Amino acid sequence: MDNQQQQQCRLALQALKAQLNDEIVSLQQSAQPVILDQQAVGRVSRGDALQQQNMALANLAQCRLRLHEVLHSEQKFDQAEYGYCEGCDKVINLSRLLARPDSRYCLDCQSASEQ
């Protein structure tokens, strides 16, 4: 990977991190305990509100996991290991990295682990 490609991946990683942080902040608001006050809940029933809260909590857990992956990838940058598959040590395809900058594995290793 040349410097320009590294820079592209770094930017994609930063953008993903910012996006996840934003999402976490707004999900934390949605995951606040359900307010019993009917007026505050408005036309949404308490059941719906609870369901939304549970969904927000599930999404929040997902976002936190993904953020963990992003931080892991940032460390790989610092150790000059970014872009290499953690399974087979081969270079991960650039288009894959740009689409998913927190990829740990190349496509081959990823699909092998999913089978």
Ligand SMILES: [Zn+2]
């Ligand atoms: Zn691999």
